[in-house]
Amino acid sequence: MASVSVIETGRPTLGWRSRLRGLRGGLQGSEYAWAIAFCIPYVAVFFAFVVYPVLYGLWLGHKPSLYIELFNDPIYQQTLVNTVLYLVIGVNVKMFFALLLSGFFMRKGWWVKGLLMIYVLPWAIPALPTFISIHWMLNTQWGLVNNVLWDTFHVDGPGWLDTSRWLALGSVIVTYIWKNMPFWTVILLAGRMAIPQELYEAAEVDGATGIKRFVHVSLPLLANLYLVCTLLSTIFTLGDFNTAYFISGGGPALSTHVLATLGIRDAFEIARPELGVAAVLSALPLMIPLVITLMHKLRTSEVQL
Amino acid sequence: MTAVTANTASPPQPNYKRRKVLGEAAALGVALILIIWTLAPIYNIVMVALSSHNDVFSDRLWPADPSADSFWIVLTQGYWYLEYFWHQYANSIYIGFWTVFLTLFIGSMVSYSIGRMRIRHGWLLTNAALMTYLVPASFLAIPFYRIMQSYGLGNNVWSIIAVEVTFATPYAIFIFQQYGRSIPFELDEAARIDGASPIQVYFRIYLPLMAPALVAVGTYALLLAWNEYLYQFLLLSNKRSMTVPVALAQFLNSDESPWNYMMATAIVYAIPPVVIYYLFRGRMTAGLTMGGVKG
Numbered sequence: 301m302a303s304v305s306v307i308e309t310g311r312p313t314l315g316w317r318s319r320l321r322g323l324r325g326g327l328q329g330s331e332y333a334w335a336i337a338f339c340i341p342y343v344a345v346f347f348a349f350v351v352y353p354v355l356y357g358l359w360l361g362h363k364p365s366l367y368i369e370l371f372n373d374p375i376y377q378q379t380l381v382n383t384v385l386y387l388v389i390g391v392n393v394k395m396f397f398a399l400l401l402s403g404f405f406m407r408k409g410w411w412v413k414g415l416l417m418i419y420v421l422p423w424a425i426p427a428l429p430t431f432i433s434i435h436w437m438l439n440t441q442w443g444l445v446n447n448v449l450w451d452t453f454h455v456d457g458p459g460w461l462d463t464s465r466w467l468a469l470g471s472v473i474v475t476y477i478w479k480n481m482p483f484w485t486v487i488l489l490a491g492r493m494a495i496p497q498e499l500y501e502a503a504e505v506d507g508a509t510g511i512k513r514f515v516h517v518s519l520p521l522l523a524n525l526y527l528v529c530t531l532l533s534t535i536f537t538l539g540d541f542n543t544a545y546f547i548s549g550g551g552p553a554l555s556t557h558v559l560a561t562l563g564i565r566d567a568f569e570i571a572r573p574e575l576g577v578a579a580v581l582s583a584l585p586l587m588i589p590l591v592i593t594l595m596h597k598l599r600t601s602e603v604q605l
Numbered sequence: 606m607t608a609v610t611a612n613t614a615s616p617p618q619p620n621y622k623r624r625k626v627l628g629e630a631a632a633l634g635v636a637l638i639l640i641i642w643t644l645a646p647i648y649n650i651v652m653v654a655l656s657s658h659n660d661v662f663s664d665r666l667w668p669a670d671p672s673a674d675s676f677w678i679v680l681t682q683g684y685w686y687l688e689y690f691w692h693q694y695a696n697s698i699y700i701g702f703w704t705v706f707l708t709l710f711i712g713s714m715v716s717y718s719i720g721r722m723r724i725r726h727g728w729l730l731t732n733a734a735l736m737t738y739l740v741p742a743s744f745l746a747i748p749f750y751r752i753m754q755s756y757g758l759g760n761n762v763w764s765i766i767a768v769e770v771t772f773a774t775p776y777a778i779f780i781f782q783q784y785g786r787s788i789p790f791e792l793d794e795a796a797r798i799d800g801a802s803p804i805q806v807y808f809r810i811y812l813p814l815m816a817p818a819l820v821a822v823g824t825y826a827l828l829l830a831w832n833e834y835l836y837q838f839l840l841l842s843n844k845r846s847m848t849v850p851v852a853l854a855q856f857l858n859s860d861e862s863p864w865n866y867m868m869a870t871a872i873v874y875a876i877p878p879v880v881i882y883y884l885f886r887g888r889m890t891a892g893l894t895m896g897g898v899k900g
């Protein structure tokens with residue numbers, strides 16, 4: 301053993317070193333130490349505040365009996381329906397109008413620019429103040445909406461938030477659209493602006509104007525962005541707590557909860573954190589495919605949000 | 606010749622003109638609807654803030670005697686629930702400041718290591734960040750609450766700073782890596798040949814050249830921390846450690862809510878982020894859409 305190492309003393313060390321260098325990505329000695337040091341704060345944050353909570357959450361919600369209890373709970377069943385409606389209607393209506401309006405904001409003229417500044421206000425203002433305002437607007441007796449209905453048509457408006465599940469859920473969805481549509485419009489507008497003008501000119505020479513131009517030029521080029529935005533928006537909306545919490549508060553009679561608010565309610569109002577975690581974890585069958593698709597899309601298509 | 610061109614060119618013209626006028630009218634109609642749709646809740650918040658208590662509980666569309674009294678009450682902490690208003694405001698500012706600083710610090714360091722020093726397996730970190738970005742923050746709230754208690758950070762604003770940094774850093778890494786690609790590597794190499802250490806390259810070359818991305822991400826982190834509600838609500842329950850939105854929302858469902866004071870508080874709370882948003886809007890959208898629709 302010793303004799304062998306005497307003969308081959310130079311080479312193996314070289315091989316060992318270069319292999320190590322390969323591991324270090326071509327960095328040497330102190331540089332490698334620096335590169336590691338630069339990553340430490342993020343790695344620490346990631347483990348302390350992402351990995352640990354995720355594992356802890358999975359452990360809290362690991363008992364199958366929790367899910368049986370959950371699925372037999374009529375409130376949870378309603379919540380599931382609400383969440384699906386919220387995602388399907390809220391996200392798609394919002395994205396559809398955002399797509400149309402992004403085309404509208406492509407118009408030239410000073411007033412369109414000014415209008416865009418006003419239009420992004422719901423996004424620029426923090427959620428809480430406007431949600432409180434909308435909550436009060438929908439008050440049956442003194443709210444602005446019913447006051448306007450009375451003053452103009454002399455009809456008594458309905459109790460938006462405290463009589464019917466569908467009115468309350470509708471109010472939540474409309475508020476959600478009001479708040480989030482400007483952001484996605486701006487993103488789609490940027491997508492449209494990135495389409496080279498020559499393509500439109502070429503299309504015009506070929507006789508494609510108006511709706512034809514939209515279908516054959518804008519739409520194919522925006523399709524990928526639109527898809528990514530829709531998926532991303534779906535996942536963000538799934539985690540949206542504020543809208544439902546501040547507009548309907550889950551009422552009337554707990555009929556308009558979504559998963560995000562029900563989880564918090566179970567954990568903190570009825571003090572059953574495992575049940576709350578289970579409610580949230582029951583969204584995993586939808587979340588995992590979304591996350592995988594989006595990770596792939598965001599890495600390859602360089603759509604930035 | 607001239608007659609012919611006149612013949613072929615003139616008939617479509619009135620038609621074209623009429624279509625243009627109609628188009629413009631339709632656009633103005635859309636604009637009007639958009640303005641009403643966008644401004645209704647904002648009109649409502651201003652109206653209620655300017656109302657007296659009696660006008661709030663009436664069917665009026667504009668207060669009989671608009672006054673800024675509610676704002677004065679808020680600014681002078683002249684109502685029992687506004688007792689600690691400025692203290693809570695300072696808490697929001699403190700959280701915002703540290704969130705921005707730590708997000709930029711942590712995010713730029715790790716992006717430098719992955720993007721410029723090209724550390725092996727850096728993609729693992731990028732993926733970890735991307736995945737964190739895609740997990741809804743509210744879904745981690747329950748375990749987070751328990752964990753903060755075990756870290757001894759219950760009712761401490763640093764628990765909020767930790768949360769906001771956790772959820773802002775992935776976005777920072779994402780933007781920094783994309784933006785960093787536009788900075789030529791020759792600059793780093795030249796500095797290294799002149800004998801600069803990695804940390805000198807980071808401070809003297811990387812950070813200054815990344816300034817636009819730093820501004821965009823800093824604004825994002827500030828607005829995130831300022832606007833976030835759920836974690837602040839769960840983790841801060843003491844009146845002195847609370848932030849403005851938590852204090853504000855406490856009265857949403859109480860009987861006899863002082864709506865005019867609440868709306869005035871809400872406006873005072875909303876002004877800084879709105880101003881910052883409009884000041885940095887250009888930079889933000891540049892940051893948001895760099896890369897655009899390449900795919």
